[in-house]
Amino acid sequence: MKLFLDTADVAVIKDMVPTGMVDGVTTNPSLIAKSGRNIAEVIAEICALVEGPISAEAVSLDFETMVKEGDKLAAIAPNVVVKLPLTWDGLRACRVFTDKGIKTNVTLCFSAAQALMAAKAGATFVSPFVGRLEDHGADGIALLEEIRVLYDVHGFETQILAASLRNVGHVAAAAVAGADAATFGADTFKALVKHPLTDKGLDAFMADWGKTGQSIL
Numbered sequence: 031m032k033l034f035l036d037t038a039d040v041a042v043i044k045d046m047v048p049t050g051m052v053d054g055v056t057t058n059p060s061l062i063a064k065s066g067r068n069i070a071e072v073i074a075e076i077c078a079l080v081e082g083p084i085s086a087e088a089v090s091l092d093f094e095t096m097v098k099e100g101d102k103l104a105a106i107a108p109n110v111v112v113k114l115p116l117t118w119d120g121l122r123a124c125r126v127f128t129d130k131g132i133k134t135n136v137t138l139c140f141s142a143a144q145a146l147m148a149a150k151a152g153a154t155f156v157s158p159f160v161g162r163l164e165d166h167g168a169d170g171i172a173l174l175e176e177i178r179v180l181y182d183v184h185g186f187e188t189q190i191l192a193a194s195l196r197n198v199g200h201v202a203a204a205a206v207a208g209a210d211a212a213t214f215g216a217d218t219f220k221a222l223v224k225h226p227l228t229d230k231g232l233d234a235f236m237a238d239w240g241k242t243g244q245s246i247l
Contacts, residue, residue, distance in 0.1 A: 031204070031205045031209055031210065031211060031212055032053035032054060032082070032210065032211035032212070033051055033052065033053050033211070033212060033213075033219070034052070034053060034054040034055060034056050034082075034083075034085075034191070034211055034212065034213035034214075035052050035054075035055050035056070035080075035213070035214075035215075035216060035219060036055075036056045036057075036061070036193070036213040036214055036215050037055065037057070037061060037215060037216060038057040038061035038062050038064065038065040038067075038072050038076070039061075039064075039065060040065075040072065040075050040076060040079070042216045043055060043076060043079050043080065044079060045216070046216055046219060047079055047080060051219070052080060052082070052219075053082045053083075053211070054080060054082035054083040054084060054085075054211070054213075055076050055080050055082075055083075055084045055085070056084075056085040056113075056135070056157075056191075056193070056213040057072070057073070057076070057084070057085060057086055057087065057113075058085075058087050058113070058137070059087055059089050069086070069103075070102075070103075070106060073086045073103065073106050073107070073110060074106050074107060077106060077107035077109055077110060078107075080109075081109060082109065083109055083111045083133065083135075083154075083155075084107070084109050084110055084111060085110075085111045085112075085113040085135045085137075085155075086103040086106070086110050086111070086112065086113060087112075087113035087114070087137070088100050088103065088112060088113065088114055088123070091115070091117070091119060092119055093119040093122045093123055096114060096119060096120065096123040097123050097126050097127075100112040100114070100123060100127055100132070100134075104127070104132045110133075111133040111134060111135045111154060111155065112127055112132055112133070112134050112135070113134070113135040113136075113137050114127075114134055114135070114136055114137065115136075115137060115138050116136050116137065116138050116139050116144050116147070116148060116156075120136060121136070121147055121148065121150075121151040122151075124136055124148070124151040124152060124153050125151045125152055128151065128152030128153070128154075129152075133154040133155075134152070134153050134154050134155070135153070135154065135155040135156075135157055135191060136148040136151070136153040136155070136156050136157065137157040137159075137193070138157070138159060139156050139157055139158045139159065140158070140159060140162070140163060140168075140173070141173070142173065142176045142177055142180055144156075145158065145177040145180065145181075145188075145190075146180060148188060149181060149184075149186035149187075149188040152188075153188045154188065154189065155188065155189045155190075155191040155210075155211065156177070156188050156189075156190060156191065157191045157192075157193040157213075158170070158173050158174055158177060158190065158191075158192060158193065159193050159194035160173070160174065160192055160193065160194050160195055160196075160200055160204065161194035161195060161196045161200065162194045163194075170194070170200075171200075171203045171204065171207055174190060174192055174203075174204055174207035174208070174209050175207045175208065177190055178190060178207060178208035178209070189210035189211060190208070190209045190210050190211070191209070191210065191211040191212070191213060192204035192207075192209040192211070192212040192213070193212075193213050195212055195213065195214040195218065196214070196218070197218060197221075198218060198221050198222055198224075200214070200218075201214060201218065201222060
């Protein structure tokens with residue numbers, strides 16, 4: 031499963047990239063607004079830092095303007111993925127970009143039926159929102175499993191990009207559910223390597239090593 035960093039904060043990306051674990055980056059209008067920067071400048075800078083897919087979202091709701099915005103975003107760098115909403119206009123735009131060979135990420139997916147439509151439109155990625163579904167009492171991980179079965183049965187090539195993942199448990203469950211990629215914030219990224227028993231075991235090893243009086247160097 032690919033691991034994407036969900037942020038538009040270039041400083042955070044610079045901090046995380048040296049780990050070699052960042053396979054891509056996802057942004058959205060809210061993250062761009064939070065950055066306080068021009069979207070084209072931010073996306074260009076991120077694309078220069080990360081070789082993998084960088085999702086940049088069109089912000090208009092009508093088909094014609096979405097296509098114009100998507101064309102402009104895609105022109106920033108070869109690894110830009112045009113992010114589109116799961117609406118009729120968004121799916122129409124998705125088909126246009128698919129036919130042009132431009133990668134897309136259809137976002138705000140909350141049902142298997144919607145995921146089916148995104149795949150039919152030729153989406154490169156579909157982004158089911160796990161956490162937001164759970165906010166409304168639904169099972170977000172079960173949706174990932176359902177979409178995985180649907181895509182496998184019908185041979186769709188659209189990749190499942192698990193989004194709105196809020197904790198380590200979400201990430202691990204998304205991987206088990208068969209998601210092709212997952213996107214989440216830097217705090218969750220760093221928390222993936224944490225476990226209290228790892229810390230406890232390491233403390234014990236260090237204490238025992240100290241008693242030997244040895245040095246490997």
